[in-house]
Amino acid sequence: MPRPSEPTRERIIQAANSLFYSEGIRRVSVDEVAAKAGLTKRTLYYHFKSKDDLVAAYLAARDQPNLALFRKWFAEAEGGLPVKVEAIFKNLARSARHPKWKGCGFLRTSAELANMPGHPAIRIGAAHKKKFEDWLRAAFAEQRIADPLKLARQILLLLDGSFAVVLLHRDASYMETAGEAARTLIETALAKPGRKRG
């Protein structure tokens, strides 16, 4: 039945997402992804050039939804900048307590592919993190903050640190600790001189 086509590609990416995220890139075979998507490996290779290509597609598909979620948490929190940023960490802690949580797919992939710096999947992950960093920087720039880029990077360090630490210790409370640190850093930056910005 050669019906689907476009939906097929999407179905493969969904299967890849589920398997690669929960078990890692190298532990999951192309056959397993195909089986989960309900088709054969040969069909998968019709839609994707190689496994690396599939890995890249898996991460590319996580980019937008992930960022959207962070923006939503930020927007929904009522209060100033410190409160809004801390809300991201609080929501993340809630996610991290679910049993299927396995950290950040981008970071785990970059750890698995650490010896292939130019790999497409790593470039996608780096771009994802840069997007988040830039969004934060813009949010900080709208307030009286002296060095919005530096502060955005510090928050990102706490965020990615909490992914790593919580994955290792399986203790989501570190995420709330990271949130407090983020609040402290933002409050300190707000208290300093700082030039304006619209």
Next chain:
Amino acid sequence: MPRPSEPTRERIIQAANSLFYSEGIRRVSVDEVAAKAGLTKRTLYYHFKSKDDLVAAYLAARDQPNLALFRKWFAEAEGGLPVKVEAIFKNLARSARHPKWKGCGFLRTSAELANMPGHPAIRIGAAHKKKFEDWLRAAFAEQRIADPLKLARQILLLLDGSFAVVLLHRDASYMETAGEAARTLIETALAKPGRKRG
């Protein structure tokens, strides 16, 4: 020639360390480790029960030297607590600029084995990080800091975050940014009330 014995085990661990750290656990075969150590796979299996056992030994061997290095950097820096902690990040940035640097072996292993929470290697990694956290907590407790454990954890989040971020972006300057954040957090904690401690 059945000469060596004890040195042999050490030689295998050195080979494993070099290969596992630079290429990852799953990308390196037991044969490759044996070849690098200058012996056959069968001999390796005489000294280690399984590959998992070898992985655990590889991480266990990194534990002490790693902690010693951090303590050395901390002790050598002249100044107060904020300066000493920031020195760790500065030295780490220097290491991270070497081309063979591949992040933190413990964190990368935990990312690779994310779906095996009970794996010996993960327990060793978690214990390693806890040791560092506790050492920092003790150092903070000697000063007038209200919640030394919380502060130690915040520094660790920055540290592990910088491993992850620098590995992804290949930009070691994030480590210096993390060091500045650490300094800010410590200075803030020192400025607050806080009870004493000997």
Next chain:
DNA sequence: TTGTGTATATTCACTGGTTAGTATACATAG
């Protein structure tokens, strides 16, 4: 000094299983 047994250490060759990727054929839609 010389012979002998035993625990230690090492090798060769193999098994059983997995895996990324492909050659070829077939089915359906328009």
Next chain:
DNA sequence: CTATGTATACTAACCAGTGAATATACACAA
């Protein structure tokens, strides 16, 4: 009847772990 899409069956390589044999060092006896 041709593009597109799917399946069967295969290749060639890799890989964790093992069976069986062997070599050495050393303790101890003769």
